[in-house]
Amino acid sequence: MRRFAPRAVVIAAAVGTGLLAVLLGLPGVGAVTLDHCHVTYDRLEQQHSRCDGHWPSLFGTAHGPVTGAFVGTDWQVVDPRPDSRFEWEVVIPESGRRQLALTGPSRAYALASLNPLNLATPLCVGLLVLPALGFLVAVARRAARARENDAIAEN
DSSP states (O other): OOOOOHHHHHHHOOOOOOHHHHHHHHOOOEEEEEEEEEEEEEETOEEEEEEEEEOOOOEEEEEEEEOOOOTTTTTOSSSSSOOOSSOOOOOOOOOHHHHEEEEEESSSSTTTOOOOGGHHHHHHHHHHHHHHHHHHHHHHHHHHHHHHHHHHHOO
16 A cells, blocks of 8 residues: 655645634634623523624624623623513623634634533534545545556657
């Protein structure tokens, strides 16, 4: 069995890493500024939050949901009545407005409460795609070499 060409492995690793970043939607780490946060409570009285924010991106400023943003239990409610989704909008204090997050083109994942199990599926898909890409690149290079050798043998 032949050894894979080093260039093919490097190309496969670069393409696989880029594909993994696209699959995860996590091309960068940066500060996210929270614009709006809403909280709700489940039957066990545990607080759940939904936040929207903005962050710098490659193409200007990106806007979108911020998953896992830290929302303090002492943040003041804007209106004591819940909205149609049974959520309360809260006032974001200056100390909690900027949070560190993994940012993508349309979504951000706050690092304060990032759960690695939520990333397990895309990570597994990415790790499966990387060897497949390496194999495809190696097969393509082998086929190209075979064509070159056939062309040389004919002349």
